[in-house]
Amino acid sequence: GKMCCLFINDLDLDAGAGRMGGTTQYTVNNQMVNATLMNIADNPTNVQLPGMYNKEENPRVPIICTGNDFSTLYAPLIRDGRMEKFYWSPTREDRIGVCKGIFKHDNIADEAIVKIVDTFRGQSIDFFGALRARVYDDEVRKWIRGIGVEGIGKKLVNSKEGPPTFEQPKMTTEKLLEYGQMLVQEQENVKRVQLAEQHLNDVALGDANADAMKQGNFYG
Incomplete structure (x- = not known):
């Protein structure tokens, strides 16, 4: 065979392996992507297709991923030993x-x-x-x-x-x-809108606490 590598651009976004927050649904596709990458990281010479159980080892193929926020990825996937991480800040x-x-x-x-x-x-x-x-x-x-x-x-x-x-x-x-x-x-306009939404959320949370504290419970 020929030398090759697998390049995954924006792993934390388009590839479907990242968590965008509480409003983002964690689907079966996310689970499959993470499970497949975890399996390759743990067994890089034994990559199997569904329904196949081939004992012959495969040549290792390097996987290169890019992303902006790897903190949204599945934590065990980015653990030292499974993923080598490099940070690039352009001069x-x-x-x-x-x-x-x-x-x-x-x-x-x-x-x-x-x-x-x-x-x-x-x-x-x-x-x-x-x-x-x-x-x-x-x-x-x-x-x-x-x-x-x-x-x-x-x-x-x-x-x-x-x-x-x-x-x-x-x-x-x-x-x-x-x-x-x-x-x-x-x-700047986007930042102001985000700050306004955060302020409204905080105010709403404060009102919820004010009502709940009368009953002895409040939201943290």
């Missing part, structure tokens, strides 16, 4: 290098990329991908406004003119910085 040079790759087809000067990275130094790598996508999203919105919402179906489904084409949008440092500030503002 300024790493961020600049990644952003050069993100904007490599958009004719953005290296000096402009450095300025953008330094302006939004606290942001994740995904932020800069979203920044580029925002420019292209605006071009799509302009196209929709030009033909009208009611005309989208005719342009996309069985159109004699073929699928719509878009010219590559012109990106400038000023436009990217402006869009970046808009994304930061959206992040």
Whole structure:
């Protein structure tokens, strides 16, 4: 056979092995994913398909997983000995290098990329991908406004003119910085909403305690 490895992206999210909180249902799929990974970790040379009992050993295949929050994973799965964990925090040079790759087809000067990275130094790598996508999203919105919402179906489904084409949008440092500030503002709005919801939950919990304490019981 050929050398290979198994790569699982976002194990804590898309792969279905993570726990998102009390509102997320723990399904049979979650259990199967965790059980399979646990079995492979404990017996890496004896991986069996359902209904098969082959005594012949298999070559070990390395499994590489990525994720943002491994604390949501099944605790025994990430125990030392089953999983080797590495934490990567990109440096300024790493961020600049990644952003050069993100904007490599958009004719953005290296000096402009450095300025953008330094302006939004606290942001994740995904932020800069979203920044580029925002420019292209605006071009799509302009196209929709030009033909009208009611005309989208005719342009996309069985159109004699073929699928719509878009010219590559012109990106400038000023436009990217402006869009970046808009994304930061959206992040702040989300934080405020989350804080407001937490405050309301705390107030509700306080009211519940106030009523319950009269009866000698309260919620902790």
